[in-house]
Amino acid sequence: MAENKTRALSDVLDQLEAAAHDDSIQVQEVIEKLGRKSFASLMLVFSLISTSPASAIPGITTIVAAIVFILVVQMIIGRNCVWLPEFITHRRMSTQKLCKGIAWLRKPVHFVERFLKARLTFLLHRPWLWLPLIAILGLTLFMPFMEIIPTSGSIASAVIALFAAGLLTRDGGLVVLSLILLLGVPITVWHFGFSG
Known part of the structure; x- marks a missing residue:
């Protein structure tokens, strides 16, 4: 069972890749493939998309921020x-860029999985x-402004992906590591993006 858990990230990429077909894929199809109860899987997928080379698509950071915000509120x-909302679920993504992003993510995801295991599980429940x-x-509200600072949106999305993982x-x-990084990302981005 533990081994299955540590493979969870690769499994999500496998499911996403299996959903890719034709020239583009609708966000709704991604949701249906991963399951309507899979909040963590959906958060992981969309934040990873924004972390991958697909983040070069204008506006992707803002779209991902909106999706993650809505997921977290729920x-x-x-x-x-x-x-x-329908204006998000009806949006389409290029399957070519999506598959390219998935392929790019395979190696880092495989590397990270080697260190993952069930621990401090009480932190995965309320109120923690x-x-x-x-x-x-808070970070998702800040992310649209990161569009003007190269790679900053990808960094923010990577931290959210860590939490989902x-x-x-x-x-x-x-989760603890992601919380520490979550608190530091806006300050770091602001310092390097807008200072001096």
Whole structure:
């Protein structure tokens, strides 16, 4: 069972790749493929898309920020099934760019999986879970402004992906790491992007 948990990230990439067909894929298809109750999987997928070379697409950071914001709000209020507005679910992504991004992510994901295991699982429940969720809410509000600073949106998305990976693999240690980074990202981006 533990081995299955540590493979959770690769499994999500496998599911996403299996959903890719034709020239483009609708966000709705991604949701249906991963499951309407898979908040962590969906958060991981969309944040990884924004971390991959696909992040070069104008506006992708803002779109991902909006999706993650809506997912987190639903997680905080305890909703069981994912809901996203139609203007998001009807958006389409290039399958070529998506598959290229998935291929690019395989190696780092495989590397990270070697260190993941179930630990500090009490942090994955309320009220502890609210701390990183609230931090992510704040970060997503900041992310649209990161569009003007190269790579900053990818960094923010990577930290959110770490949190989602922690949820999927029941790794509370990774959740703690993501919380520390979540608090530091806006300050770091502001310092290097706007100072001097």
